[in-house]
Amino acid sequence: xxxxxxxxxxxxxxxxxxxxxxxxxxxxxxxxxxxxxxxxxxxxxxxxxxxxxxxxxxxxxxxxxxxxxxxxxxxxxxxxxxxxxxxxxxxxxxxxxxxxxxxxxxxxxxxxxxxxxxxxxxxxxxxxxxxxxxxxxxxxxxxxxxxxxxxxxxxxxxxxxxxxxxxxxxxxxxxxxxxxxxxxxxxxxxxxxxxxxxxxxxxxxxxxxxxxxxxxxxxxxxxxxxxxxxxxxxxxxxxxxxxxxxxxxxxxxxxxxxxxxxxxxxxxxxxxxxxxxxxxxxxxxxxxxxxxxxxxxxxxxxxxxxxxxxxxxxxxxxxxxxxxxxxxxxxxxxxxxxxxxxxxxxxxxxxxxxxxxxxxxxxxxxxxxxxxxxxxxxxxxxxxxxxxxxxxxxxxxxxxxxxxxxxxxxxxxxxxxxxxxxxxxxxxxxxxxxxxxxxxxxxxxxxxxxxxxxxxxxxxxxxxxxxxxxxxxxxxxxxxxxxxxxxxxxxxxxxxxxxxxxxxxxxxxxxxxxxxxxxxxxxxxxxxxxxxxxxxxxxx
Amino acid sequence: xxxxxxxxxxxxxxxxxxxxxxxxxxxxxxxxxxxxxxxxxxxxxxxxxxxxxxxxxxxxxxxxxxxxxxxxxxxxxxxxxxxxxxxxxxxxxxxxxxxxxxxxxxxxxxxxxxxxxxxxxxxxxxxxxxxxxxxxxxxxxxxxxxxx
Numbered sequence: 001x002x003x004x005x006x007x008x009x010x011x012x013x014x015x016x017x018x019x020x021x022x023x024x025x026x027x028x029x030x031x032x033x034x035x036x037x038x039x040x041x042x043x044x045x046x047x048x049x050x051x052x053x054x055x056x057x058x059x060x061x062x063x064x065x066x067x068x069x070x071x072x073x074x075x076x077x078x079x080x081x082x083x084x085x086x087x088x089x090x091x092x093x094x095x096x097x098x099x100x101x102x103x104x105x106x107x108x109x110x111x112x113x114x115x116x117x118x119x120x121x122x123x124x125x126x127x128x129x130x131x132x133x134x135x136x137x138x139x140x141x142x143x144x145x146x147x148x149x150x151x152x153x154x155x156x157x158x159x160x161x162x163x164x165x166x167x168x169x170x171x172x173x174x175x176x177x178x179x180x181x182x183x184x185x186x187x188x189x190x191x192x193x194x195x196x197x198x199x200x201x202x203x204x205x206x207x208x209x210x211x212x213x214x215x216x217x218x219x220x221x222x223x224x225x226x227x228x229x230x231x232x233x234x235x236x237x238x239x240x241x242x243x244x245x246x247x248x249x250x251x252x253x254x255x256x257x258x259x260x261x262x263x264x265x266x267x268x269x270x271x272x273x274x275x276x277x278x279x280x281x282x283x284x285x286x287x288x289x290x291x292x293x294x295x296x297x298x299x300x301x302x303x304x305x306x307x308x309x310x311x312x313x314x315x316x317x318x319x320x321x322x323x324x325x326x327x328x329x330x331x332x333x334x335x336x337x338x339x340x341x342x343x344x345x346x347x348x349x350x351x352x353x354x355x356x357x358x359x360x361x362x363x364x365x366x367x368x369x370x371x372x373x374x375x376x377x378x379x380x381x382x383x384x385x386x387x388x389x390x391x392x393x394x395x396x397x398x399x400x401x402x403x404x405x406x407x408x409x410x411x412x413x414x415x416x417x418x419x420x421x422x423x424x425x426x427x428x429x430x431x432x433x434x435x436x437x438x439x440x441x442x443x444x445x446x447x448x449x450x451x452x453x454x455x456x457x458x459x460x461x462x463x464x465x466x467x468x469x470x471x472x473x474x475x476x477x478x479x480x481x482x483x484x485x486x487x488x489x490x491x492x493x494x495x496x497x498x499x500x501x502x503x504x505x506x507x508x509x510x511x512x513x514x515x516x517x518x519x520x521x522x523x524x525x526x527x528x529x530x531x532x533x534x535x536x537x538x539x540x
Numbered sequence: 541x542x543x544x545x546x547x548x549x550x551x552x553x554x555x556x557x558x559x560x561x562x563x564x565x566x567x568x569x570x571x572x573x574x575x576x577x578x579x580x581x582x583x584x585x586x587x588x589x590x591x592x593x594x595x596x597x598x599x600x601x602x603x604x605x606x607x608x609x610x611x612x613x614x615x616x617x618x619x620x621x622x623x624x625x626x627x628x629x630x631x632x633x634x635x636x637x638x639x640x641x642x643x644x645x646x647x648x649x650x651x652x653x654x655x656x657x658x659x660x661x662x663x664x665x666x667x668x669x670x671x672x673x674x675x676x677x678x679x680x681x682x683x684x685x686x687x688x
Contacts, residue, residue: 073649075597075612123628125655161628161650163599201630229630231600251629251677279630288629290678 047322049310050303050335053145058091058104062150064179069171072160081156083175085132088143088151089188110189113196113317115142116176116210117151118169120201120227120279121158122286129155134283135200141306147196147313148188152176154203164202164231170209173197177218194317196222198309200282201252204228208236208260222316224309226282230256236264242312242327243270244304246277247482247491250291253279254488255394259387262396266347268324272308273493275341275482277301292486300340307336324348325434325540329476329498343479343495345438346539352432353537354421354519357383357398364400367536371422377414379403379447386532392443392481392490399438399494399532403447407527416524421536426463426515432538434498435460435519437472443481443490445530454478455525460504460511461518468508469522475499478531494534501538581680582633584623587672589688592618594661596649615648615661617688621674624656625682632677635660637670637688645670662688 063084071077090112095104106112117139119131132153139149152172157165181192195218197207204225211220212234224242227249241264245257261271276295280286282305294301311327314320326332328346336342355367362383367373375381380403386395404417429435435458441448448454455478459469472478476497483490504511519536523529594615601610619635626633635647635658647660658674667688675681 072599073596075595121628121630123652125625125627127654158628159651159653161632161634161652162647163649167599251631288678290629290676 047311047314047320048332048335049145049314050307050332052141053310055090055107055109055144055146056092056094056104057140057143058089058093058095058106060087060089060103061085062087067172067175069157069168069175072157072163072165072168081172082153083172083179085150085152085176086139087149087188088136088139089148090143090146106187106189109146111191112146112148112189113194113313114177114180114190114192115147115149115196115198115313115317116173116207117149118173118197118199118203118206119151119154120199120203120283121154122280122283122288123155123158127155127158129153129158131155131158131283131286134286136284137302138198138305138309141310142198142313145310145314146318148190150176150180154206164205164229166202166205166209166229166232167213169203169206170211170213173206173210174213174216174218178216193219195220196224196313196317198224198313199228200226201279202229205230205232205234208232208234211236211239222313224312225257225260226305227252227279228257228260230260234260234263236260236269238265238267240267240312240316240324241269242272242308244272244274244277244282244308246274246279246282246294246301248276248278248292248294248484250484250486251279251288253291253486255389255491258394258491258493259396261345266349266351268349269345269347270312270324270327271345272304272327273343273345273482273495274301274304275343277304292484296340300336303336304340304342307333323540325498328496343493345494346436346496346498347535348436348539351436351535351537351539352427352429353535354423354427355400355536357400357534362398367421369424369427371424372420373400374420374422375402375418376420377404377406377410377417378419379405380530381419384532386494386534389488392492393440393532394488394491395494395534397494397534399534400536401530401532402521403445403528403530404523405447405528406523416522418523419521421519423517423519426517427538428514429501429516429538430514432501433540434500434538435504436496436498436539437521437536438494438496438534439472439478440492440494440532441478441480442530442532443483443492447528447530448480449526449528451480452526453480454529454531457522457524458499459518459520459522460516461520462512463515463517464510464512466508466511468504468511469520470499470503470507471525472497472499473525474503492532494532496535498539580625582623582625582674582676582682584621584672584674584682584684586622587684587686588620588622589686590618590620591616592661594618596661598648613648613664616664617662617666619647619660619662619672619686619688621658621660621672622656623674623682625676625680626652626655626658626674627676628652629677632675633658634673634675636673636675637662637666637686638673639668639670
């Protein structure tokens, strides 16, 4: 078969004919093995961060006196605030000290990376002002895995409702790094070449502000946030990023964490949309009745934060042999992803995007590689901005709009609706391990069936016309959107599904991964759907 | 598009007189409540206004890292609300000033000093007798008249 200058119609015809071939029909008819994860693709042993690590945890409250920070709402004035917090560190024995001096000596095995934790805002009367003590579950866990973690008090700017004092939180975070750098190095054996920032809510956005305001050049190598705000519309660039967000968040319920993920540069970036989690149960004990109840327990919130953030920081700060992709769909997550549904997004910086749908001037007929994007028997093939609340989209990205309806039959000679991406000149996918696709179904769209996941086959075709297809549902899902009460109750959120390329090779050993010509989505699993797709490509 | 968490629709209340001191207190029962001391909603017992000249830069108006710094304003009124049940989470409490024609003006700066005191700064130049509305993050609100 020769591939020079095929027309889009011919491309679609190739896929359609492949679908009608006996081998393809046999594939469709064969029972599918459902894979729990891509475990076999992971070449290194995973680290199970669900359980505590091997270190005893020492703790100490610290107070460095006062610092001057920018006055909220002012470009030139400063205010003076107390600079204090609490610390957890790997210790030889459990012990609590006062001041910056530990009671229990630091453990052997250092130096230990430094993490600053920034808490969220909860200004309920009486104003005790100790919200930095509301993440001990996470601080303890991180310390047990070999991190020195300073939780800094940000209630000193908590009175500012508007502006939100985000920049000031960043300044206090940076001041915390500076203060600990001045301590006797033998106290905690801190590795200041590996610094991570973790924050919740306004404190999460404070981490972004610290990153943006890091003129001192501290080697901040990772940022992890939980349900962060986005008052200042910042973007994370040049640093690995992990975001957690609960579908029942009744405080930051406007989708901001989704947008921060979309705006982040993939260095890489990860996002975990946690079904049933709310906002304040990511704290030790704060309960805010105004946000409504979560449908998972507070302990399960803690399990999510502990497992994901620890694994992320182990990779970013301690060079653990753990692929970031493990946090998308890896087996290590099973203790969490077994009882809790988590919908991940993942972007690998070395990925090859076949179609990002981001090219200026919407052109649904071409992809990011310059090839044709062709639909057959589709109701809609278009592109659109997924920042559109009216459609229940909260993203900051563009996506492909694909709709089909085969319930009334298909044109003669068409086995199923298809969407085909041409790979001009052929793509060598052998450096990659997975095909990746982000997808969602629009809430309440007439073509989607309520409370049912959508599914499709992904088909690859090589330069010799060999094809193989794998069901998306073997490796992920396009779930019915999660909803909850209150403001912004309906959210259709993209989810990454990664299909190992070896699966295609198992289906058809003749397929040549070094010369792929077509990637097709075959809509043969449900009678109709209205989907958005994004970032179709090859990844690791 | 910026996605600030929107407040509930305002109740447009009949104006009753002018002046600095509080003349009316209204608490709405529309919110969901359920938060300890604030479960009964906010109450405004007293409002006072003073003229100020306070330079102000809206840090939250920054539209991403590449945006230019917003122009400074000179705020000219400081409104102190004494009462009870005020609280904030990631948002709030929200303070708005509603003109007799129903036009609503968000306070440009809000500081919650305690559960019993909020200080708010209306947009520069806003004058007249208005309703000042305090709304907690859970949607419960209170209002009174204020003369700016």
